[in-house]
Amino acid sequence: MGEKLNQLSEAIIGAAIAVHRELGPGLLESAYEACLEYELLDRGFEVERQKELPVVYRGVKVDAGFRLDLRVSGLVIVELKAVERLERVHEAQVLSYLKLTGLHLGLLMNFNVTRLVDGIKRLVRDFPS
Numbered sequence: 001m002g003e004k005l006n007q008l009s010e011a012i013i014g015a016a017i018a019v020h021r022e023l024g025p026g027l028l029e030s031a032y033e034a035c036l037e038y039e040l041l042d043r044g045f046e047v048e049r050q051k052e053l054p055v056v057y058r059g060v061k062v063d064a065g066f067r068l069d070l071r072v073s074g075l076v077i078v079e080l081k082a083v084e085r086l087e088r089v090h091e092a093q094v095l096s097y098l099k100l101t102g103l104h105l106g107l108l109m110n111f112n113v114t115r116l117v118d119g120i121k122r123l124v125r126d127f128p129s
Helices: 002-023 027-044 088-101
Strands: 047-057 060-072 078-082 105-110 121-122
Touching: 002 027, 002 078, 002 105, 002 121, 027 047, 027 060, 027 078, 047 088, 060 088, 078 088, 088 105, 088 121
Parallel strands: 078 105
Antiparallel strands: 047 060, 060 078, 105 121
16 A cells, blocks of 8 residues: 555656646645646546545534545545645644544645745655554
8 A cells, every 4th residue: 555655646746746837836725726636637536626524523523614625546635735834733734634534645735835846745644553
């Protein structure tokens, strides 16, 4: 599973770089999200955009208003930002989403940078032993 996740994350990052090269920094997050969804679909990936994410509290699903920006191939969460800099709270958000979904890999991407590779954080939730 690890190798599959690595290949998938590389492909997602490649698609995001293509979007960033085309659009550059300075747009709203929603523009990057729509374009990245298009790019990933065009490359043959399954993409869910603005997927509702309920919180399970005491065994009951509670709608807390959380939405995943993108979930790719049912395996990777992609959280997009267009901010001056990524903060720890952004990382905590992705890690919480991983915990709530039971998934193990999240990509946090800040498109408001000159080079997108400088705005990408790969976050991994430990696999159960």
